[in-house]
Amino acid sequence: MITTEERISSITRRFNADRSNLIQILQEVKKEESQISSSAMQIIASNLGMEPAEVYSVVTFYPFLGEQKQGRYTIRLCRTLSCHMKDKDGIAEQLSNELGISFGQTTSDGLFSLEWTGCLGACDQGPALLVNDNLYTHLSVGSVKQIIHKYRELAAEKEKSPHDQPGKVITPGYINLQSFPNYEPWKGIKSLIRKSPVEIAHDLSLSDGIFTSELKSLLDEAKKGKAEFKYIVCNSDESGPGSFKDRFLLSNYADLMIEGMLICGYISGASKGIIYLRGQYADLQNHLHRVLVDCRQKNYLGHEVFGLAGFNFDIEIRMGAGGYIGKNDGALINVLNGQRTEPAVISRAHFITTIEDFIRVSCSSEKGKKTQNQISKPSFSSKVFSVSGDCTRPGIYELPLGISITSLLEIVGGKNANGVLLGGVTGKYIAAEDFELPVMQESVNTGATVVVIGPDRNMIEIAKNLLEFFIEESCGQCTPCREGVPKLLEGLKSRQISTSRYYLLDLCELSECIKLTSKCNIGRSAPDIFLSVMKKKRSTQS
Ligand code: SF4
Numbered sequence: 424m425i426t427t428e429e430r431i432s433s434i435t436r437r438f439n440a441d442r443s444n445l446i447q448i449l450q451e452v453k454k455e456e457s458q459i460s461s462s463a464m465q466i467i468a469s470n471l472g473m474e475p476a477e478v479y480s481v482v483t484f485y486p487f488l489g490e491q492k493q494g495r496y497t498i499r500l501c502r503t504l505s506c507h508m509k510d511k512d513g514i515a516e517q518l519s520n521e522l523g524i525s526f527g528q529t530t531s532d533g534l535f536s537l538e539w540t541g542c543l544g545a546c547d548q549g550p551a552l553l554v555n556d557n558l559y560t561h562l563s564v565g566s567v568k569q570i571i572h573k574y575r576e577l578a579a580e581k582e583k584s585p586h587d588q589p590g591k592v593i594t595p596g597y598i599n600l601q602s603f604p605n606y607e608p609w610k611g612i613k614s615l616i617r618k619s620p621v622e623i624a625h626d627l628s629l630s631d632g633i634f635t636s637e638l639k640s641l642l643d644e645a646k647k648g649k650a651e652f653k654y655i656v657c658n659s660d661e662s663g664p665g666s667f668k669d670r671f672l673l674s675n676y677a678d679l680m681i682e683g684m685l686i687c688g689y690i691s692g693a694s695k696g697i698i699y700l701r702g703q704y705a706d707l708q709n710h711l712h713r714v715l716v717d718c719r720q721k722n723y724l725g726h727e728v729f730g731l732a733g734f735n736f737d738i739e740i741r742m743g744a745g746g747y748i749g750k751n752d753g754a755l756i757n758v759l760n761g762q763r764t765e766p767a768v769i770s771r772a773h774f775i776t777t778i779e780d781f782i783r784v785s786c787s788s789e790k791g792k793k794t795q796n797q798i799s800k801p802s803f804s805s806k807v808f809s810v811s812g813d814c815t816r817p818g819i820y821e822l823p824l825g826i827s828i829t830s831l832l833e834i835v836g837g838k839n840a841n842g843v844l845l846g847g848v849t850g851k852y853i854a855a856e857d858f859e860l861p862v863m864q865e866s867v868n869t870g871a872t873v874v875v876i877g878p879d880r881n882m883i884e885i886a887k888n889l890l891e892f893f894i895e896e897s898c899g900q901c902t903p904c905r906e907g908v909p910k911l912l913e914g915l916k917s918r919q920i921s922t923s924r925y926y927l928l929d930l931c932e933l934s935e936c937i938k939l940t941s942k943c944n945i946g947r948s949a950p951d952i953f954l955s956v957m958k959k960k961r962s963t964q965s
């Protein structure tokens with residue numbers, strides 16, 4: 424009979440008893456033991472040479488970890504904005520009624536746990552939920568009943584493991600991509616690989632692809648032969664409400680992404696790539712593993728890639744545990760080191776950018792310099808947008824930068840909108856009077872996300888949902904963010920905000936203080952929606 428200690432120790436050994444793998448180890452323990460007990464934390468701490476308190480601080484920080492015993496099936500319903508706008512509350516009520524439990528509880532037979540979660544990357548198909556790692560979208564009264572029934576039946580088949588997949592219910596939204604489908608993975612790198620890293624960086628910077636500032640500076644350094652990184656990191660965390668294109672790109676363009684990572688590794692001397700995969704995207708893990716195995720078999724990854732003497736490059740997948748990182752690279756490095764997602768100094772060892780950036784590197788390598796191949800290959804000087812909310816054609820769109828919001832809304836079927844959230848939750852709220860403004864790179868630096876707000880929406884309800892998101896995701900390090908944002912939410916819920924001008928002014932001052940004194944984008948952006956709603960309220964009153 425194997426003891427708990429032996430089981431847990433064998434998990435830590437599988438992860439080389441490496442402290443930076445702490446989050447992965449805890450996820451495995453949770454999967455196998457259905458909880459992370461205090462004795463498990465002590466065993467892990469002693470195996471990794473850490474204090475139990477350090478392990479505890481990570482366990483209690485991430486939504487997908489936690490000490491409590493989990494049911495055989497954990498149902499996680501998305502509560503963030505796009506699903507909120509599609510009546511996630513109605514689905515929540517039905518789930519509670521069907522299971523006879525509230526959120527945060529487990530059924531007495533130990534079969535189901537019910538939890539809230541952040542965005543699942545299916546915002547154009549909401550409301551959405553996960554059962555263990557399986558994603559279900561377009562939920563309705565009928566489908567919720569069916570899903571629960573299916574898992575009850577599955578549980579009755581005793582021999583099946585709780586992680587068996589009874590099949591996904593995913594209907595894709597509207598997809599309008601013009602450039603990526605025209606590029607063939609591994610074609611570009613085969614033509615480039617005989618060139619020197621400096622020449623490749625020159626060629627890439629002369630292409631017409633739109634790159635992020637991170638990628639531009641990598642190319643600038645590589646052109647001078649000065650790019651030196653150890654790790655090429657693909658950040659697939661776009662967990663802000665309304666951001667979902669990464670799920671689609673990972674499912675359909677993983678080859679192009681890996682090729683882009685490999686090229687970045689080659690020009691910067693890195694030998695290791697890391698794909699950071701959000702906990703909510705765990706269903707994509709098997710697909711990515713298969714693509715990586717295939718690449719290794721073809722010698723596109725591994726030892727002396729493409730037969731190039733001395734060039735070794737391989738990629739591993741690191742799973743997140745449910746917390747929001749967005750574009751906070753310092754916080755991502757903390758996660759990769761097995762710590763909490765608190766902002767940190769960005770290490771010079773890691774080059775971090777987005778999936779879309781890596782795909783563009785791969786496409787650029789095939790297309791060549793601006794002057795070549797212009798006719799045969801479509802330009803990809805555009806952005807891939809995730810569009811959800813009150814429009815008739817939510818989905819993924821590749822659109823040129825500079826497009827006005829009015830034109831964008833016409834394309835997605837949202838002409839009557841009252842406003843849009845542009846650039847995700849840490850972006851900006853744009854009211855209808857500013858719809859002629861062009862969408863530029865700076866406005867989507869925080870993510871090319873558009874949530875359309877229709878004329879019948881109550882902006883106070885939207886603001887409450889967003890503030891709840893920020894409260895949930897705050898790491899708690901800075902007092903203004905930790906204590907101040909809940910005060911704004913309290914204000915929105917209170918009648919006093921309409922009756923007392925002084926109370927309203929106090930909250931506006933508090934908002935400015937939170938923005939000025941918070942350490943990262945979460946705290947700096949959280950008050951924006953509150954201020955926008957108050958501005959609108961005051962202009963309506965006057
Ligand atoms: S602003 Fe909020 S999320 Fe960012 S470091 Fe401070 S407390 Fe943490």
Ligand code: FES
Nearest residue numbers: 501506542543546
């Ligand atoms: S899946 Fe619910 S907001 Fe994205």
